Amino acid sequence: MIRSFKLAAFGLAAALGLSAMGDGAQAQTRELTFGEFGPNRGTRAAGIEWLDSQLRERTGGELGLNIIWGGALLGAKTAAQGISDGVADMGSIVPVYAPGKLISYEAADVPQFGDEWVGMRAVHELMNTNEAALAEWDAANMVYLTNYTTGPTQLLSKEPIRTMSDLDGKTFRATGPFVAALESAGASTVSVGQPKVYEALSNGTVDGSTTYYYVMKAYKHYELVDYLTELNMGQVLAFGIAMNKASFESLKPEHQEIVKDLGDDFIDYMAAKMYESRQSVKAELQEGIEGHTVEIVEPDGQMRAELIAIAEKDALSWLDKAADKGMDGDAMLGEFRALIAKYSEERDAKGYPWER
Incomplete structure (x- = not known):
């Protein structure tokens, strides 16, 4: 209880813009509290640090980030509610861990589409222009800033998985449409955040996990x-950075514009890093990391095709979620596919x- 109180108080102080000053000669730097459930390593962590450095540079040192790593402030399952409540000014969120809160954002995970830059660009524009999405972010007391991507989905395992029959009887960590895809082959699934996968693998709770190259290295x-x-199945695109609405509105207008512009620039920066890391991490895993x-196992073509077909069919259940919230899911998906x-x-x- 004491720890929770201290963390909440710390988040409130950050939201009010309290920060240390120099001896009166230096301008005040307001450090926005950033709740990050991942560790301070890997491609995505480097992207968050880039955001911090760019924010300081573009505001002349008036704004910066106080990044709290590893779920010490907000975990993967508490991030959306924590940012909404103002426990942190901003942070990384995955709406699948906050059921019903950001249904429009979950539309990004319906197509099995693997291109990092195209996917990130499309969802960034959708979240910034679609009226239903904007209204939902507003109702959640958050402002959408920018997007991550996991890159194409892979499967890590203790034993080689080459065919559908190799999945039978095993337990995997999986979320979203990948649950139906794996269970169709006789596997069992559990839903835990990526920070908990190491423990689940270590104690034998799972035999493997849906994953992404950067995650396998970072964790x-x-x-x-x-x-x-x-x-090489679809990527998770309902995965990005949001800001508490009151914190955003407390910024000077010129700083609000800088933050939004930075979110736009982050798409190109992060897409390039994710694209490049796929190749480099794959090579590192094959050559060996720390011994x-x-x-890298190549599955048979039938296995991949079957899993993708099942995942795409299951993902369309999102239309029911959209209808329950009074959204025109078909129109939103059509708009996303057009983007x-x-x-x-x-x-x-x-x-x-980055090639131009």
Whole structure:
């Protein structure tokens, strides 16, 4: 109870903009509390640190981030509510861990689509322009800022998984449409946040987990498994950074604009890093990290096709969630798919931004 009170008080102080000053000669730096459930390592952590450095640079030192790592302030399952309540000014959120709170954002996970930059760009525009999405963020007392991506979904395991029959009888950590896909092959699934997967693998609760290259390295899962099946299924795009509405509105207008512009620039920065890390982390796992090597398994084509078909069919259950909230899910999905087509065409015509 005492710890919870102290954390809440700390978040409130940050929301009010309390920060240390120099000897009167230096301008005050307001440090916005950023709740991050992941560790201070890996590609995504580097992206958050880039946000901090850019925020300080673009505001002339008037704003910065006080990043609290590893779920010490907000965990994966408490992040959305914590930011909404003002426990942190901003932070990373995954709406699937806050059922019913941000249904419009979950639309981003319906298509099985693997291109990082196209996907991030499409969902960023959707969340900033779709009226139903904007209204839902407002009702949740949050402002959408920018997006992450997991990159294409893979499967780590203690034993090699090459066919659907290899899944039978095993237990995997999985979320969203990947639950139906794995269970269709006779596997059992459990839902835990990525920070808890290491423990679940260590104590034998799970035999493996749906994963992404950057996650496997950042959370050191390579210490506990020997195989990664390269499924290359869809990415998780309902995964980004939000800000408490009151904290955002307390910023000066010019700082609000800087924060929103920075969120836009973050898409290109993070997409490039995720794209590059897929190749580099794969090579590191094969060569060995800290004495641990991971074999990359190529599944048979039928297995991949079946899992994708089941995942896509299951993901369409999102339409029922949208209807329950009075949203036109078909229209929103149509708009999202049109944005995917728009940015796919831009990529094909101009290449990725970091290649131009």
